[in-house]
């Protein structure tokens with residue numbers, strides 16, 4: 292089985308995340324990481340590959356120079372090789388620009404052997420739109436099985452269970468298919484020393500837009516369907532109160548809420 | 555079909571089932587209010603789309619009170635309307651036939667999936683997690699909070715059709731002065747093979763809890779590890795406030811409460827007017843789902859807890875003392 296797992300390089304959520312004058316994420320390196328939720332996608336890919344035997348897991352990213360760190364992390368966990376689409380023209384891509392580049396790269400990977408499964412995380416912890424998986428499935432004309440809390444492949448078909456706000460669903464589709472997994476799907480393995488050493492020798496292929504046949508005008512700020520017109524940090528919360536319970540804190544809390552018409 | 559700027563603003567009607575009948579979910583009324591504001595800039599009408607059988611008829615009067623002139627009642631033949639790619643094609647068909655300028659839906663996971671495919675099908679730009687939408691210099695401009703509510707951005711959608719996913723509690727719902735009598739237009743949509751490549755093999759709807767839905771509640775009381783599995787104090791305060799009950803992942807992983815109660819980056823994102831967190835440390839994953847709330851109250855026995863960094867009203871104390879006392883005082887104040 293050949294599995295492509297999409298991984299994104301994002302600013303560390305523990306760090307101070309900022310937007311620049313142009314409204315784009317400040318990615319000044321250092322504190323970027325593999326999107327934590329993509330570790331679940333990598334883990335799912337590895338587990339399915341191990342179960343199927345004779346498989347290949349390709350970690351794919353679309354992103355700037357530092358983004359190969361995210362791919363490297365996936366290789367340390369056990370992915371076999373990496374592909375990075377890197378091109379200045381990608382800066383400022385919206386979801387659809389990113390999808391155009393990812394889909395072209397998946398087709399390119401499929402050129403030397405069909406891809407059975409495309410896996411993604413449930414959300415990237417910076418953009419946090421959760422729009423990408425469904426858009427990528429549509430672009431690649433693959434069955435869409437999203438937000439899997441459980442995923443299994445058997446007899447050329449994939450089955451998932453997903454938990455929505457109001458319902459629990461099971462879906463099935465023949466391969467090839469696109470599956471996004473949630474953090475409930477598994478517990479990602481931690482790369483061990485052997486994995487870290489092995490990853491050093493694994494190849495990461497860097498592709499420009501021309502290599503995957505994408506017109507630079509179709510992606511990045513030029514191709515984007517949205518344009519940021521402004522951004523500002525939220526003003527700090529004013530008049531904050533911190534009290535220690537002396538036996539009356541509950542009453543004071545109720546009075547605070549009543550004063551603010553919140554009860 | 556073209557999408558002129560004065561084309562209808564189309565709102566997807568979300569529903570839940572109450573006593574066996576489809577009913578509008580409260581955030582739809584907020585959406586209709588926003589849609590009216592957006593439509594006013596170009597003198598466009600506001601339309602609604604119903605994908606659930608019986609919803610168009612059941613909701614007609616209510617959407618009329620919010621100024622809707624047409625309800626599109628869509629059937630999808632033998633395709634499964636619960637599949638989000640099917641919903642996307644239904645929306646694309648309505649947007650095209652109506653010559654819509656914008657499609658508005660609530661920012662749920664299902665609607666995000668439908669919107670993403672709608673974007674691929676129609677070339678429309680999509681913005682998720684919006685808190686406001688207006689028109690400036692002819693373009694649809696959307697406000698959204700990002701990075702766990704610590705930043706606000708505004709972005710223009712530059713395509714003729716704009717798709718906007720709006721968070722619950724973005725604006726108060728406001729009916730119109732003179733209700734309309736919406737006309738119902740039926741559409742039988744033929745769904746493509748591409749939208750049916752996956753099959754829905756099972757679907758179990760969760761029974762209603764009797765409390766407001768977490769994602770749309772105006773007030774939320776949440777409990778974490780500090781409850782030690784006893785949610786009674788959290789539930790008691792939630793019930794006097796008419797609030798939804800939420801939790802951290804620790805509490806849902808422990809099985810103290812259902813997974814659907816999880817607030818956070820991998821659970822439900824909420825922005826109620828009031829959030830009360832009890833026995834919750836304020837981990838970044840949790841904060842990502844609640845930091846955009848109006849007023850934040852924290853009750854925690856450890857003064858060093860990071861949740862106090864973002865609390866408007868913090869109580870260092872035992873939740874089993876503070877919450878019941880607060881509930882009792884609220885009952886007393888109400889008389």
Ligand SMILES: Cc1cc2nc3c(=O)[nH]c(=O)nc-3n(C[C@H](O)[C@H](O)[C@H](O)COP(=O)(O)OP(=O)(O)OC[C@H]3O[C@@H](n4cnc5c(N)ncnc54)[C@H](O)[C@@H]3O)c2cc1C
Nearest residue numbers: 297353385386411412414415418419420421422423681682
């Ligand atoms: C704060 C912020 C808000 C944004 N809002 C919007 C918006 O409303 N509309 C819009 O069109 N664009 C938006 N963007 C741009 C958008 O985030 C990027 O185009 C992004 O690459 C895809 O969306 P996402 O990060 O939200 O991914 P999600 O849809 O949340 O990610 C789901 C999964 O897709 C995969 N994935 C995502 N990006 C990549 C990548 N670059 N390489 C490999 N795999 C990937 C990962 O597996 C990930 O787990 C926003 C960006 C930021 C920083």
Ligand SMILES: Cc1cc2nc3c(=O)[nH]c(=O)nc-3n(C[C@H](O)[C@H](O)[C@H](O)COP(=O)(O)OP(=O)(O)OC[C@H]3O[C@@H](n4cnc5c(N)ncnc54)[C@H](O)[C@@H]3O)c2cc1C
Nearest residue numbers: 778779780802803818819820833834835839840855856873
């Ligand atoms: C990929 C990933 C995704 C995640 N997604 C989420 C998510 O979406 N949502 C989420 O919530 N978490 C998420 N988590 C987990 C998150 O990192 C934290 O572990 C979790 O939020 C902590 O829950 P807690 O505050 O209940 O527990 P703790 O951090 O253990 O805090 C318990 C608090 O209770 C206080 N306390 C104890 N007893 C009392 C008492 N009697 N009265 C008052 N206070 C008391 C303690 O002082 C302490 O501060 C995620 C983690 C990962 C790795």
